[in-house]
Amino acid sequence: MQNLQNQTPQKVNYMPLFALGCATVGLLTILCAVVFGAMSYLNGTSLPLRPAPTSTSTLLPTETASPSPTFTSTPTFTASPLPTETGSPFPTFIFRPPTSIPTRTRTPRPAPTKTSAPTITTYHDAHFVIAYSAWEGALNGRALGKTLRCAAKKNQTMVFVPDRNSAAVSVVFYRGPNQGKANIYIDNALADTLDLYHASPQYGFEKKYTGLDPSVPHTLKVTALRQKRNASSDFRVCVDGFRVGRQFVDEMQPSVRYGAWAGALNNRALGGAYRVSSQADSSVTFTVQGSSFQWITARGPRYGQAAVYVDGRLLAKVDLYSPSQRWQQAIPFTRLGRGAHTVRIVTLGLRxxxxGGDAVVFDGFRTP
Known part of the structure; x- marks a missing residue:
């Protein structure tokens, strides 16, 4: 046992094996070279030597070469043979700057337009756009009632019948450079003749009449004379309203009558009031936009007939008689054509x- 512990182990020498492996690899390499050379010799060809490819950078005529060109997109390489080696299988790469590819711009399709439902507008009998006989309405923010009623034709009358007694009544006018003259009647008696001309516009000009009997109501009437002074540019007479005591009454109120068109209150009428005339050739005039409109009136046992003119042409004759009373009756008129149209409704005095009567009611009109 002691001899085994003192015995030194012997080292194995691998060098002969390594040398033998290297010699074997060398012989195989030489053998492959000989075989490959013999095959080439038998075929009568030799291996070509591959020349190093050259790269030629060609710039477009409009470009200037710079030491460090910057490209905004990937360059394109085109293969072409060398000039000195025709048919050589080894290409020369010629650099060409990238060309921009045209892009198709897509025009967005417009969103479809939604057509809203037509708006219906209703004008009641007191609206300023309606003219009774020759009394035309005019919108004016400086007037007391924000509107005026004006007439320039001779003997056109406006009558105010107050609903209360008073010892004093007044007429409120507009004075200006285009105003003419008017007569004022109190209880059908001539009380005054007014010249409404003024060099500059004057609103709220009030002519007051006092000393009246306070126990009875008094009727005021304004009559346009179609007279004027030389300095005035027109014969117009414009009324802004009336005053009874301290109460102001706008000229649009039902208590004001235009010619033969008297106002009346009725909660079943459009806006709670309407205009009515029994005198032949009394007219109502207004303007509409578009190809149609509706005349708002009343039918009943005491109503007569009226003619409807559009742009001066007789469009229809309407008989308002009905055995029973019916309010807010819409009479349609269509196919007028585009644009603005002047409508005139004239009482005929027929029944x-x-x-039981020949009265004609005007309660308003409606447009789409």
Missing amino acids: HPDA
């Missing part, structure tokens, strides 16, 4: 054989 149905069963009718």
